[in-house]
Amino acid sequence: MLDTYAGDSMGNDIFVFVPSIVNIDGIVEGLGIYSNEKSALEKLRKKISDNWSDGYKEAQLVMWTLDSDSTDATPLKHMYAKTCPICDERTFWIDVVEMNALCYLPACQAWIESSDIEEERIDCGWPPIGFTSHSDSIEGALRELRKYGARIRTSMIEDSDIFTHRTLLEEYELSKKEKNKDNIT
Numbered sequence: 001m002l003d004t005y006a007g008d009s010m011g012n013d014i015f016v017f018v019p020s021i022v023n024i025d026g027i028v029e030g031l032g033i034y035s036n037e038k039s040a041l042e043k044l045r046k047k048i049s050d051n052w053s054d055g056y057k058e059a060q061l062v063m064w065t066l067d068s069d070s071t072d073a074t075p076l077k078h079m080y081a082k083t084c085p086i087c088d089e090r091t092f093w094i095d096v097v098e099m100n101a102l103c104y105l106p107a108c109q110a111w112i113e114s115s116d117i118e119e120e121r122i123d124c125g126w127p128p129i130g131f132t133s134h135s136d137s138i139e140g141a142l143r144e145l146r147k148y149g150a151r152i153r154t155s156m157i158e159d160s161d162i163f164t165h166r167t168l169l170e171e172y173e174l175s176k177k178e179k180n181k182d183n184i185t
C-alpha cells in the first residue's frame with residue numbers, strides 16, 4: 001500500500017482514479033476513489049456487467065491529481081451504452097476516449113478495438129463463433145457487425161443451432177472473398 005505513495009517524498013504528483021456511472025434517470029452514481037487505474041477500471045467493468053440490463057447509459061473514469069486545485073480531471077474513459085449491432089440489446093458500450101467498444105451481455109461480447117499493429121485500422125469481432133473483421137473507422141466496424149448481426153438474427157428465428165452460425169460465417173467470408181475478387185477485376 002505504501003508503495004503507491006512512494007512518489008510523495010520524491011515530490012511527484014499523486015494521482016487518484018474516480019469511476020462513475022449514469023443511471024436510467026440521468027443521476028450520476030459514484031463508484032469510489034482508487035489509487036490505481038486497474039482497480040478503478042475493474043470496478044467500473046464489474047458494475048456494468050453485473051447490471052447490464054438495468055439501463056445505465058453513460059460511464060466515466062477520470063484521473064485527478066491529489067492536493068491540487070486544478071479544476072480539470074483527465075478523462076481516461078468516457079463510455080456510452082448503445083444498441084449492440086449483433087444481439088440488439090442496449091449493452092454495447094462505446095468508449096470515445098480510446099475508441100473501442102464491448103457488448104456486456106455475457107452471451108454476446110461483440111467488440112471493436114483500434115489495432116495495435118496497424119494505424120487507422122479498427123478490428124471487430126464476435127467471440128461465440130470466432131468471427132473477426134476489420135475496417136478503417138469505428139463506423140465501418142459497426143457496419144460490419146451490423147451486417148453480420150442481421151444475418152445471425154434471421155437465422156435465430158428459424159434455428160438457434162450454433163452450426164447454423166458457423167455455416168453463416170463461412171458463407172459471409174466467402175461472399176467477402178467474392179466481393180474482393182470483383183473489386184480486383
Ligand SMILES: [Zn+2]
Binds near residue numbers: 088091
Ligand atoms: Zn451484444
